[in-house]
Amino acid sequence: MGRVSSARLREKVAPYVLLAPFLFSLIVFFGYAFARVVYFSFTEYDLFSAPRWVGLKNYLNIFRDLDFTRAMKNSLTFMLVVTTAQTIIALLLALFLNQKVRGIKFFRAAYYMPSVASSVVVTLIFIWFFQKRGVLNFLITKFKEYQAIIWLFLLIAAGINILLVAWEKLRRRPVSLFEPSFAFLGILVSFIVVFSAVRFGFLAPREVQPAEIIWFNTTKTWPDFLGSLSFSIPLGAIMIFNIWTTAPTFMLLYLAGLQDIPRELYEAAQVDGAEGWHIILHIIVPQLKPITFLVVTMGLIGTLQMFDQVAILGSQAPRSAVITLAYYIYSNLFPGSSTPRVGMASASAMFLALLTALIVYAQRRVIGGESDNA
Amino acid sequence: MHDLKARRWANVAAIYCFLLLLSVLFMGPFVFAFLSSLKDNPTEWPPSLLVNQLRPANWAASYRLAKQGGGNGFTGGMGPGGSLEFEVTYWTSPDQEPVPPDIVIPKRVQGGAVMALRVTHWAADYVQVADLEEVRREPSADGFLTTYRFRLVNTGDVALDTVPMDLTVPMRQQFVSATLSPNRIERLGRTQSWNNVSAGLLPYVFGNYARVFRENYSVSTGRGLFLLWIRNSVFLAITRVLTTLLFASMAGYALARLDFRGKGAIFAFLLFSMMIPQQVTFISNYLVLRDGVFGLSRLFGMPTLLNTYAGLIISGLVGASSVFIMKQFFERLPASMEESARIDGASTYTVFFRIMLPLAKPPLGALTILTFQGVWNEFFWPLVVITSPADKYPLTIGLLNLQRAYGSATFDWGPILAGTFISALPVIVLFIVFQQYFVEGISFSGTKG
Structure with a gap:
């Protein structure tokens, strides 16, 4: 009797034993931490003397802090631009890479490779890339030199493409405007024409001053017509390399989603006479809704937490141009030589948490897709 | 039927072209940064993909020079009594008489003062220049190419791991080539400068990588x-x-x-x-x-x-x-x-x-x-x-x-x-x-x- 009940007791306790390490982590480093940050946000505390209750003062003060409003604006702009761009780029990449050609796996892997490196690695490489006399400015210089030639090349290519498509249409053959074989032909012919024109001296690159765009150490904003909605150039640079590394990750998610779409759907659509863009817009995109929901959610949460790039840039970019909410919180807790403002840090942290929850909730209402296994 | 087949091929070709283009976009910065990480100056303008450290002639030369100096060909160094032979070629205009370069073994170390503290033997104290002579003079496009040869000899009884060298010539006498490509050319081209002529193959090619390990050490414990x-x-x-x-x-x-x-x-x-x-x-x-x-x-x-x-x-x-x-x-x-x-x-x-x-x-x-x-x-x-x-x-x-x-x-x-x-x-x-x-x-x- 005693043995049986002790065995039953052991069985009853077993789940909790198995969960113990995780529960320890969850309770101490999340539950307790969250509750304590809520408490700190109503206090004045400098890490050393005991916290003093001040009510809502911190919440009012952060909105009076110019750094905080800047950080909020930067974080929101960053979130909007990066999430939108990376989602669209990831979807387009996935649509394109969802083909059966030899070696496609190699290319998928190649595109994904930058994403496995750490943010420090990527940021350092891009700081180098964006130097005043760096590779990007060099490419911009080259582009300016060859601008006219490049436009001519594209014009001829597009012209040939349109002519070929028009010819096919006249002969009443079904053909898409973006028929790859025609595009390829157009590009090939155009390249040969333009290349020989340059080679034999009919066309020459323009002489231009080397571009000396300063990407980081500047408070200039872009684009000008947006007025106060425009973002600083250093933030724009961070956006560029952030999109560059996250788009391939989300592309893999989309690819997995694309492979789950049943073939019959395409075939049925084709039987109904749908083609190209119609299939993508009316069949594929709705089918990918759960993935899009996931990609956008992960994108929103990730971009709102942006910190590493700002910390690594450090003094190379003006603080006001790149400060984000996450960095604002950090710099209130570790302000260098002045006293830590834990209350302010906590209040802004709560604000960040609330903002994240609200935005994720809002997009759930907008996209409305919820994956089945959630 | 034939038309269809041709079109399919063109389709595949178009896809591959685009795949390659995207590869350049995604891998390009990475690959370019890696090649530049081998360079002496990764911020040179215009940025180029020609890296001295990737030229086989320099590989052979760095290996050979370290061997001649009595060190290991791969890891470098110059042993006691080691002697290595160096050649350098300059261009002069017809109205200018070429002058042999002024050869200096400077007291210089990469990584600044922190590294200078760690140097026990300066190459400048032991290495001497011997047998400087003109070996060739041949007419070139619109002037002369003159080649000088000299030897660097370690006269001390210590092994040296770094032998830097500076060559200086008068104005208008232009550097053309040398046994080993110089790391820097300074003073409007008058001075050619080498970080280490006896570096050996690996430290030469992966110079910056070696620096990362060598130059960052803990001041308290001395460990890398x-x-x-x-x-x-x-x-x-x-x-x-x-x-x-x-x-x-x-x-x-x-x-x-x-x-x-x-x-x-x-x-x-x-x-x-x-x-x-x-x-x-x-x-x-x-x-x-x-x-x-x-x-x-x-x-x-x-x-x-x-x-x-x-x-x-x-x-x-x-x-x-x-x-x-x-x-x-x-x-x-x-x-x-x-x-x-x-x-x-x-x-x-x-x-x-x-x-x-x-x-x-x-x-x-x-x-x-x-x-x-x-x-x-x-x-x-x-x-x-x-x-x-x-x-x-x-x-x-x-x-x-x-x-x-x-x-x-x-x-x-x-x-x-x-x-x-x-x-x-x-x-x-x-x-x-x-x-x-x-x-x-x-x-x-x-x-x-």
């Missing part, structure tokens, strides 16, 4: 910091992979297949925790570690867990998303798997460790890769916890330190880029070998919706 940082990151990554694998599968199994009170609440709490940014909870977690997890660490003789790996490991025992991945996996296993064992009277522990865990190899593989990559790349939390001494940094924080060290006055991008690639190498190798797991990991974490 970069190697320590790598070791620290490896240690942290392995430990945290192990704790994550064990604890995540335990918790995942319990949440997926056992019935107990509070299960729903725990799971809801887990989902909630995944939504809250790390920057919210770190304020309290920093204090928890500072006070040694409610003073418990004092029992082990640690007054605080800041600046300790114990702190990083305890605060990162197991992540919510890892538990989530394991729970998803265990839920999909058929119930029959454990039922028969249960009927035989096996306990929960036996079922878990003997039956369920061995079945979980695929998700554990993915989790290993994901966790390793996550810990290796982690930046924010180590930045908060590990602040000093530099010996304790993990690699990411070390890189930040490296950037500050070489970026103080003017940016010395060579070592910064080199350090960057060394730190990216392990994850890139892992990625190439275990590619499938990376993709699976993404789709595992992708099911969390």
Whole structure:
């Protein structure tokens, strides 16, 4: 009797034993931490003397802090631009890479490779890339030199493409405007024409001053017509390399989603006479809704937490141009030589948490897709 | 019919063209940065893909010079009594008489004053120039090409690891080529400068990489910091992979297949925790570690867990998303798997460790890769916890330190880029070998919706 009940007791306790390490982590480093940050946000505390209750003062003060409003604006702009761009780029990449050609796996892997490196690695490489006399400015210089030639090349290519498509249409053959074989032909012919024109001296690159765009150490904003909605150039640079590394990750998610779409759907659509863009817009995109929901959610949460790039840039970019909410919180807790403002840090942290929850909730209402296994 | 076939081929060609274009876009910056990390000056203008360090002639020369000097051809050095032969060619206009170069072995070391402290024997004190002579003069396009030959001799009885050299010629006498390409050309082309003529093949080609290891040492212990940082990151990554694998599968199994009170609440709490940014909870977690997890660490003789790996490991025992991945996996296993064992009277522990865990190899593989990559790349939390001494940094924080060290006055991008690639190498190798797991990991974490 005693043995049986002790065995039953052991069985009853077993789940909790198995969960113990995780529960320890969850309770101490999340539950307790969250509750304590809520408490700190109503206090004045400098890490050393005991916290003093001040009510809502911190919440009012952060909105009076110019750094905080800047950080909020930067974080929101960053979130909007990066999430939108990376989602669209990831979807387009996935649509394109969802083909059966030899070696496609190699290319998928190649595109994904930058994403496995750490943010420090990527940021350092891009700081180098964006130097005043760096590779990007060099490419911009080259582009300016060859601008006219490049436009001519594209014009001829597009012209040939349109002519070929028009010819096919006249002969009443079904053909898409973006028929790859025609595009390829157009590009090939155009390249040969333009290349020989340059080679034999009919066309020459323009002489231009080397571009000396300063990407980081500047408070200039872009684009000008947006007025106060425009973002600083250093933030724009961070956006560029952030999109560059996250788009391939989300592309893999989309690819997995694309492979789950049943073939019959395409075939049925084709039987109904749908083609190209119609299939993508009316069949594929709705089918990918759960993935899009996931990609956008992960994108929103990730971009709102942006910190590493700002910390690594450090003094190379003006603080006001790149400060984000996450960095604002950090710099209130570790302000260098002045006293830590834990209350302010906590209040802004709560604000960040609330903002994240609200935005994720809002997009759930907008996209409305919820994956089945959630 | 023929038309259709041709069109299909053109289609495939178009696809490959576009694939290649995208490869340039995604891999281009990486590859360009890697090639530049070998250069003496990665910020030269215009940026070029011609790297002296990648020219086979220089490989052969650096190997040969180190051999002649009595050192190892691959790792370099100049032994006692070593002697190496050097040739250099200049161009002069017809109305100018070529002059032999002024050869100086300077007291110079890469890495500035900190490195100068470590030099025991200066090459300048021992190496002498001998047999400087003109060996050839031939007419060229619109002038003359004159070649000089000389020997550098180590007259001392010590082995030297670095032999820098500067050659200076009058104005308008232009440098054309030398046995080994110079690292820099200065003073409007008058001075050609070598960091180390007896470098040997590897230090010559991977000069910046060698600098990263050599020039960053702890002032207190004298040990090379970069190697320590790598070791620290490896240690942290392995430990945290192990704790994550064990604890995540335990918790995942319990949440997926056992019935107990509070299960729903725990799971809801887990989902909630995944939504809250790390920057919210770190304020309290920093204090928890500072006070040694409610003073418990004092029992082990640690007054605080800041600046300790114990702190990083305890605060990162197991992540919510890892538990989530394991729970998803265990839920999909058929119930029959454990039922028969249960009927035989096996306990929960036996079922878990003997039956369920061995079945979980695929998700554990993915989790290993994901966790390793996550810990290796982690930046924010180590930045908060590990602040000093530099010996304790993990690699990411070390890189930040490296950037500050070489970026103080003017940016010395060579070592910064080199350090960057060394730190990216392990994850890139892992990625190439275990590619499938990376993709699976993404789709595992992708099911969390």
